[in-house]
Amino acid sequence: MSLLEIRGLTVAYPGKHGDVLAVDGVDFSIGKGEFVGLAGESGCGKTTMAMAIPNLLPRNARITAGSVVFDGADLTTMDEDGLRTVRWNEISVVFQGALNALNPVHTVGSQILEPIRVHDRGTSEAEARSRMEELLEAVGIPAGRAGDFPHQFSGGMRQRVMIAMALACRPQLVIADEPITALDVMTQAQILDLLRSLCDRYGLSMLLISHDLSVLAQTCDRVAVMYAGRIVETGPAGRVFGSDEHHGGARHPYTQRLLRAYPNIRRERVFIEGIPGYPPDLTQPQSGCRFRARCDLAIDKCAEEPTLVDVGGDHRAACWRLDQAVTS
Amino acid sequence: MPPLLRRILVLLVSLFAIVTFNFFLFHVIPGDPIRLIARTQKLAPDQVEKLRQSFGLDGSLIEQYFRYLSNLLHGDLGYSFSLKEPVSDVIGRALLNTLILLTVSTIIVVVVGIMIGVFAGSRHGKKADSATVVTSLIFWSLPTFWVGMLLVFTFGVWIGGLPISGITTPNAVYHSGIDYVMDVARHLILPTITLAIVDIAFFIIITRTSLVDVMGEDYMLTARGKGLTRRTMVWKHGFRNALLPVLTASVLYISALVAGAIQVEVVFSWPGMGLLTYNSVLARDYPVLEACFLVTAIVVLAANFGADLVYRRLDPRVAVNT
């Protein structure tokens, strides 16, 4: 059984012309110890979907349909008290824009200690402290700097602190929302390696979000690609990225364009191809395949809603032109 | 240079600026202050002599300035012809009374203002918040002296029950120190309420706006994600940060408080610096007026310095960097 089962999740923001469905009927799951990547251009609803899991959505957002079953309990119907015991204790988050995710007036040490004190009541003060120091060392920060304030650290170091904090209560699932976006390339690679190795060491599951597929290719067991509030392709990383010789690689035209749109994180590619056009304006009602306005392969049929179909080995894509997409 | 030393230097420079400014205001701009006073006062010859001495009017402007400085350093603030006393004696008593009034009301204003401000700010966009904002704006639009007049009317004329004038009951016989303190405390009630009503509104608005800004910060989402209770979120993470802009606005608050105190003292005849200022204006007693302005300005300067020190303690970014 998976650790997390999302079924038909729909999240709406109020918009000028009615609801904006930032997440529109998404099915998604994460297994125990699994490392899952979520990709898609900015504005596709990745953050909204991720924040819907521990119910950390902005105040104007509403979950209008679906369920988020975590460890057997539906989090969408849980009350605030129940959610508080799940947050950080079971599901922790490394937030997008994490440079301001640390409170400037408290020391990093006390910020790491805080969730331990709140959730692991039985822990003694000395135990908590030694765990905090251990975590700092694990992310490569000398324990002696626990008394320093966030502004005394560089961006990469602050992100390391965030990771240490995310692991403080040994959660089952860590959600990392664009954890490396604001960092320089060298630091990006280090942080990714750190995330992967720590989660492996503690046996945690991870949901890693990035608009850059190549980041996920390096780190994840499985990936999902999101477009305009829907998941358009999902499968084992090896199959989707085609590193697995016999299984073609990405099948959805959007995934293919996305793969060509970013340079590889470690091997710089010479040629980067942007995707022409913009994601659809979600304030307008959507129908059919959301990508068809930007798709070279679009036909009349694409005005109908495509569903995810299995293309072999747990690799699924939602596209009417899968036959064409293989060869293009 | 260590930050504290720099702050103290700035304080000294400001102090010097105030003193010099005061000299120009009262000794240079009016030309001959004696003539100015003679405009509205019938002066006996010995009074004129005392005035000339207290203004140090002989010699060049530079000489006058240095004599003025040296007098100040010796605590000599001149002579009040309306009260027939050295100004420094008069000021000493008045300052104490004003500080009592200001301390009590500041504590009330800060505590109540922060509680209500945090209450409203943490309910941003809800009914309780907008109701608090509108109410605060209304109270902030009230002229302090008029609030005082209404309270005098209510408790002096209409309902009665609370002293509306002075700092103690006239001709009262006290059996113990406690009696005396209780009498002063009773006299303090209405002036404090008057001062607090308007200034709390100001404090609420600043605290609330600041907290609303802070609640939108990334680290507040982190706090929520950590599974903290609302209370911990709001106070430990939100308020601690919201306090910084509140402290930055303390210049405005201190100025408003002093203005409020002057009005309150006039309305309730509270024998402090404000009433002294008022009476010296009515009597055109310029040495007293001058000293009132100077001392008030210095106290305000010191208060701002104090607020700045607190700010530096509370914001780790400033404490380390400057």
Add this chain to the structure above:
Amino acid sequence: MTSDQAAQGIDDIEYEKPPSNWTLLWGDRMGRWGIIILVVVTVLAVFGPMIWPFDPAAVGEDSSSIFQPPSSAHWLGTDELGRDVFSQFLMGARISLFVGIMATLIATVIGAGIGVMAGFFRGPVDSAAMGVTDFFLVVPALPLMIALAAIFGQNLLIVIIVIGALAWPRTARIVRSQTLSLRERQFVPRARSLGASNARIIRTNITPHLLALIVANTILVVAGCILAEATLSFIGLGDPNRISWGSMLHFGFVSGAVGRGAWWYFLPPGLGILVVVLGFTLVGQSFERVTNPKMRGGA
């Protein structure tokens, strides 16, 4: 969505005319109330004294006419000299508004001027200007106003100048920081590279972008200036020959109207001040909210 539709969507965004500030202001509940208040008070202040039959300065004939409660002839009764309170109230509205607005104009000219200069030229000009600004920010305003009014004497012009000359520091600070950030934007270096003079850059590239900020701030300053006038007059430092709400309260206070329970004398001017100051505060805050995109999202 076809690419045609997509293009259409972009057109919509590009050409949708942004609503004017006044429309936004009227759409804001607090702003609307503020506007209504100010319009009503302005009409009263301008036309009231022309219509109301009593001369505010006409003293009553004998002692029976003093401190008379409201009647059908004297809607707000009479004062300690038997003068009609309602006509004083109307006249007082005029003077209070006039002093408040004139003092604000002075403050805005000084404050905006210093702020723009400091922000635009930076360096020593900035340090000097901000040194002076901070000095006046720290000097307690009311005691200084009292001192100045006591030294210079009492007439309307001096009251206006004294209030205006002390109400500018906050404007200067706000304008300066906005100018600093405007200066950093792309168009200033570009204008300079095209050979524009400083004066021209300030006129065409800086000032227009400051306008909304200055207007919002100005409206808020009026509120403060009206309160300052009322306070000065209450202390007895207003123009003795003019009736303002503050001076009404001064005479009400010294003549013992409070002790006599002559509420018709001391309630109306205070309410007048409250309502006008509230009106300006509401409009100013609302204007700030609707013109400042950062705050418009409802942070």
